[in-house]
Amino acid sequence: MRTLFIHQPFRFDIHESCLPTIIPRNLLSLGASLMARGFPVAVHDMQINRLGPESIRYALRTYRPDLVGIGIHAAPFIPAVKVCCEAVKAENPSVPIVVGGIFTSTYGEKIFDVIPEIDIVVLNEGEETIVELAEAIANRKPLTSVPGLVVRNGRGEVRESPPRGIIEDLNALPLPAWDLVDLPRYRRSGLLPPYIEAQRGCSYSCTFCGVHFPNRGQIVRYRDPRRIVDEIELLYGRYGFDRFFFCDDTFTLNYTFAGKICDEITARNLQNRVKWTAYTRADRIEPNVARKLRAAGCYCLALGVETGARQDTASINKRETITEYEQGIQIIKDAGMDVHTLIIFGFPEVTHNDIPMAAKFLLKTRPTMSQFFIFHPTPGTEYFAHPEKFGLHYRFDKLEDWYKTDFIEEPLCDTKHLTREEIIKDFIQYNLAFHSYESPGERPGLQQRLLCDAIPRKRHEVVLMRTGELCLYVRPGAPHGSVYGDMHKNARRLNEMQYEVLLRSNGDFTIEEIAERFAKLFDFTSEDALLYVVNALRRFERLELIHELPALSEYEHLMVS
Ligand code: B12
Numbered sequence: 001m002r003t004l005f006i007h008q009p010f011r012f013d014i015h016e017s018c019l020p021t022i023i024p025r026n027l028l029s030l031g032a033s034l035m036a037r038g039f040p041v042a043v044h045d046m047q048i049n050r051l052g053p054e055s056i057r058y059a060l061r062t063y064r065p066d067l068v069g070i071g072i073h074a075a076p077f078i079p080a081v082k083v084c085c086e087a088v089k090a091e092n093p094s095v096p097i098v099v100g101g102i103f104t105s106t107y108g109e110k111i112f113d114v115i116p117e118i119d120i121v122v123l124n125e126g127e128e129t130i131v132e133l134a135e136a137i138a139n140r141k142p143l144t145s146v147p148g149l150v151v152r153n154g155r156g157e158v159r160e161s162p163p164r165g166i167i168e169d170l171n172a173l174p175l176p177a178w179d180l181v182d183l184p185r186y187r188r189s190g191l192l193p194p195y196i197e198a199q200r201g202c203s204y205s206c207t208f209c210g211v212h213f214p215n216r217g218q219i220v221r222y223r224d225p226r227r228i229v230d231e232i233e234l235l236y237g238r239y240g241f242d243r244f245f246f247c248d249d250t251f252t253l254n255y256t257f258a259g260k261i262c263d264e265i266t267a268r269n270l271q272n273r274v275k276w277t278a279y280t281r282a283d284r285i286e287p288n289v290a291r292k293l294r295a296a297g298c299y300c301l302a303l304g305v306e307t308g309a310r311q312d313t314a315s316i317n318k319r320e321t322i323t324e325y326e327q328g329i330q331i332i333k334d335a336g337m338d339v340h341t342l343i344i345f346g347f348p349e350v351t352h353n354d355i356p357m358a359a360k361f362l363l364k365t366r367p368t369m370s371q372f373f374i375f376h377p378t379p380g381t382e383y384f385a386h387p388e389k390f391g392l393h394y395r396f397d398k399l400e401d402w403y404k405t406d407f408i409e410e411p412l413c414d415t416k417h418l419t420r421e422e423i424i425k426d427f428i429q430y431n432l433a434f435h436s437y438e439s440p441g442e443r444p445g446l447q448q449r450l451l452c453d454a455i456p457r458k459r460h461e462v463v464l465m466r467t468g469e470l471c472l473y474v475r476p477g478a479p480h481g482s483v484y485g486d487m488h489k490n491a492r493r494l495n496e497m498q499y500e501v502l503l504r505s506n507g508d509f510t511i512e513e514i515a516e517r518f519a520k521l522f523d524f525t526s527e528d529a530l531l532y533v534v535n536a537l538r539r540f541e542r543l544e545l546i547h548e549l550p551a552l553s554e555y556e557h558l559m560v561s
C-alpha cells in the first residue's frame, strides 16, 4: 500500500523564478505517520525541482502508488492542484486521490464540484486519518468506516464518515519525515525557512480568520518543548538550517510554554547559532517575554494589526485596540526585535475615512516591515457563509468562480462602503509607499507618499494613480495569471505628461479641452500640446487603456507613426 504525495507549485501560470518554495511540513508529518505504521511513502516534489504537470505521469509510472495525496492549503492553490489531479487521472484513472489541508477542511465536499477528479477529502488534522485510510484501502474495507472523511464513489454519491476528534497528544506523533524531500536543495534555495509547529489551535475567534475548522479550532494543544528543539537541532546539525519560522497562530499565547521553548534553546546553546521568527498578537507580548524571546534567537515577531485604523476592532472580534497594537509594537522594538505588521484592506466595515488613519498608524508605529493583504471571505467564516449579511457583493455570478481570479491580491467583493477598485487603489498605494522606503531606518517621503492623493479611474477598468512623484496606471482586468498587486507585473509607470492626458481621457473632455489644459500645465504651444495629446491618446488606445475616444480619427494627420 504505497502513497505518493504530490507537492505542487503554488501556480503553473507564473514564471517559476517568481514562485516561493516551501518545505511541505504537512506532507512530511503525514508521511512520518504512515511510515511509522509500515506504509511506504514518497513525495513527488514539483516545487523545489521546478517540475511541470507532465512529470506526474513519470512519477506514477515509477512509484506505482495505491493512493495519491495532495494538500490544498488555501484557495489560491486550487488551479494548480486541479492541473495535478487531471494529470494523475489521465495516467491512471483508478488510483484514488485524497486531498486535505486547512482549506479543504473548511470547504468540505464543495471541492468535488471544483475538482471532480478528487475521490476523498480528509477533514481536519490528517495524521491519524491517513493511516486509517491506508489500512482501509489495503484491507478493502469501506472508506466510510474511517472517521474524518468525505468520500465520493464511482457513481458520484458523496458520503461523510463520522467526525474525528482532535489529536489530543501531539507528542505521540512522529517527527516530520524530513528526508522525504531534498532538504539541502531547500536550504540552498534560501527562500523560506523550515516551519516549526509548537502548538495547534487558537483560543480566539476573529470573525475573518479561516483557521477554525471543526475539531481543531479553539482547543490549544502544545508539543513538548524538548521535541520542538530536537527538531531545530536536527535541522541545524544535519542540514545546516539556521533560520526557522514558528507557524503557530499565536506563539506567545501561553507565556510559560513559550518561555520553556526559549529555555530549551538556550540550554542547548543554540541561541546564537539559530535565528527564528513567530506570529503573535499585540496583546500577547510583555517586555520580559519579549526579552526572553530575543535572548533565545528570535529576531522578528509578526502580528496582525488588521485595519490598522479603527479605534476598536469589535466588528472583527479581534478583541484588541489600536493602543494595544501600538504598545505591542513598541515592546517588541524595545526588546531589539524587528516587527512585521500584517494589514488587511477591504474589511466590510472599513470606510474611506479609515485609510488615512491606517497611514497615521504606520507612521506612528513604524514597523520594520509591513505586509498588506486584501480581505477575502474565507470558507469557515460567517462572511463566506452569508456575504449578504455583511453587505458584500461578489462580482461573480457563481460563487465557485472565485478561485479562478488572481485571488491573492484581487478583492472578490465590493463592500457596502468601498468598491473593488477603491480597495485595489488603497492596497497598491500602501504597497508602493511602504516598499519604496530607501532604507529601513530612515524613511524619507513616507508621509508624503502615504497621505497623498490617489485618483481611481474606474472607466475602462483602469486605475490611475499618483502617489508623490510616481504616476502609475494599473489595470484590474490584467490577463489571468499575473498577480494583481505585484507592482512589477501590473503597475506601469507614466510620466507626468502622459498621466495628465490619461487622467482627462475619461469621456468628460474633448481632445481640444485636454490639449488646452495640457498646454497651460506644461507650457506648450497649442499646436505642440495637440500633437502630444493626440499621440499619447493613440498610444493609450493601442494599450487598451481607453476605448471610446472622441473622434481621434479626425487627427490622423497629426499622428507620428
Ligand atoms: C505556513 C502558512 C503559509 C505558508 C505556506 C505553507 C505551505 N505549506 O505552502 C505561506 C506563508 C506561503 C502561506 C500563504 C498563504 N496562506 Co497560509 N498559512 C500558513 C500557516 C501559518 C501554517 C500552515 C502549516 O504549515 N501548518 C502546519 C501543518 C502541519 O498543518 P496543516 O497545513 O493544517 O496540515 C494538517 C491538516 O490540514 C492536514 N493536511 C494538510 N495537507 C494535507 C494533505 C493531505 C493529502 C491530507 C490527507 C491531509 C492534509 O493534515 C495536516 C496534519 O495534521 C496557516 C495558519 C495555521 N496556523 O495553520 C496559514 C493559513 C493556512 N493560510 C491561509 C491563507 C489564507 C494563506 C494565503 C491565501 C494568504 C494570502 N492572502 O496571501 C496565502 C496563499 C499563498 C498562495 N499560494 O496563494 C489561511 C487559510 C484559510 C482557509 N480556511 O482557507 C490560514 C489558516 C491562515 C489564517 N489564519 O487564516 N501560508
Ligand code: SF4
Pocket (backbone or CB within 6 Å): 202, 203, 204, 205, 206, 209, 210, 211, 249, 250, 281, 304, 318
Ligand atoms: S486572527 Fe489570529 S488570533 Fe484571531 S482567530 Fe485567527 S489565528 Fe487566532
